[in-house]
Amino acid sequence: MATAALPRTAREIRLAARPEGLPERAHFAVAEAPVPEPGPGQVLVRNRHFLVFPGLLTLIGGAVEGLPLPPLHAGDTLFGPAVGEVVAAPAGSPLRPGALVSHLLGWREYALVDAAACTPLDDTLPDPVAYLAQGSAPYGALTRLAGIRPGDTVLVTGAAGAVGTLAGQTARLLGAGRVIGTTGSPEKAERLVAELGYDTVLLRGTGRPIAEQLAGAAPAGIDVLVDTVGGEQLAAALGAARQGARFALVGALSAQLAPGRAGGGPPVEPVGIDPFRLVVRGISVRGYLGSEHPDVEEEWTGRFGAWLRSGGIRFPHVRIPGIDRAPQALRELAEGRHFGAVVVELADQAVSFGSCRQDPKETAWPGRRAVDTGVARDADR
Incomplete structure (x- = not known):
């Protein structure tokens, strides 16, 4: 099932305490958890990138009912859109070790995901990180x-x-x-x-x-x-x-x-x-x-990929290196200190789609300027 020796434990970000207002770094904990073994119908994914998104603030705050995602309580691991590499899959699964997938269990280095909840990624978009775009x-x-x-x-x-x-x-x-x-x-x-x-x-x-x-x-x-x-x-x-x-x-x-x-x-x-x-x-x-509107995602991805390759659109985002910095990245998002999307980068090596290789240190691809790494001073809302 697995392609290589895996670590015994991996890190994940948990909510340590529910804040009264906007969360601070102290409201989160970087925890070590055993790397899980996949069961029937499950896939183990090594996360490479995950998205920091403002909806987490609502889930952490717990003030709104009727949301499509569950609220977060003290002790829960945070979650959100992620892109990762399959490292173990059950026999007979169409997913194979080494395949890139997207799923909703970010905020951890290794994710145990139901195979049906993984979306295989192809080269429709020229960079895997672009699958985290909120377009x-x-x-x-x-x-x-x-x-x-x-x-x-x-x-x-x-x-x-x-x-x-x-x-x-x-x-x-x-x-x-x-x-x-x-x-x-x-x-x-x-x-x-x-x-x-x-x-x-x-x-x-x-x-x-x-x-x-x-x-x-x-x-x-x-x-x-x-x-x-x-x-x-x-x-x-x-x-x-x-x-x-x-x-x-x-x-x-x-x-x-x-x-x-x-x-x-x-x-x-x-x-x-x-x-x-x-x-x-x-x-x-x-x-x-x-x-x-279940048909929109596929339609958008196809048009987004074509626009990226032609130079018709740009995907502004900042990459924050290391899971330890993820809680601070959420706070910076709330303060409006970045331009575009905020992505936490876990990869320590390049991720590629065939010949379209994307090194984590190299953030430009045809049709868009290098990713924003600066910090703005004022809120963007």
Whole structure:
């Protein structure tokens, strides 16, 4: 079953205590656990990379019911999207040692995964890490909910995050005429325009209301909203909505990343939504849930791979080396200190797809600039 001698133990990140607000390093523990032996229908995977995502803050906080993922309690190992290499598989399994797979048991060096919960990876994307990109949600929101049309003016809130950096580029590739973003950092705003093709970016926290900035940036109004934030920015978008505007909600960062909160619940400040305006403008507001659109993931992956290879899109992300730094990476994500996705890198050697070899130290591939390794000073939501 196994291809080589395995260590007896491996490290994983556990929740040591549930925080009252945003988690600190002390709320997590780096634990040693025995490397498990796969049973029938199970696969042992050596994780190479895993994603740090804001939804973990909601799961840790435990403040919201009805989520598609279980809440985390003290003593639980964290989890999330991961890419790894199969090291042991049951007899008769189509998965073989050495195969690359994606699954949802990140935050540990070795994962025991049900074979049915592993997705084999091929060379559709030129880098295995790109399978951790959070682009299927905005792609699905734009194609399934908003029905983006040529020439549309699109607003993306939280544009410098893992979703927003891909949402704006995707909107442009799907025909948007003007793409506007929001962020809390002047440095990130410059990058969004210079590197990712945003037409203009509105700055939160300048003393000038987002609604006022949006009125100046889109005097004729907006047609589509891809909202990752909620709160004041959602209200501003409603005020700027044109007749028949389509709003797709894919996140609620104003609640998840608010200091002193448990990662969920309503926005930090109550925001009045005028139902009369929704009616007379014919505005649609829908939340995007990936499980309701099972065909989107494969469709997005195919288009994403083609766009990456042609240079039509970039995948901004930062790679954090070592599982020990993962808890701090989650805190930095909450503080908005990175541009794009945040990925923890466990690999100590290159991972390859045939001739497309990707060294962990070399982070550029055709069609995109080298990955961001800097730390910005302000929040990106």
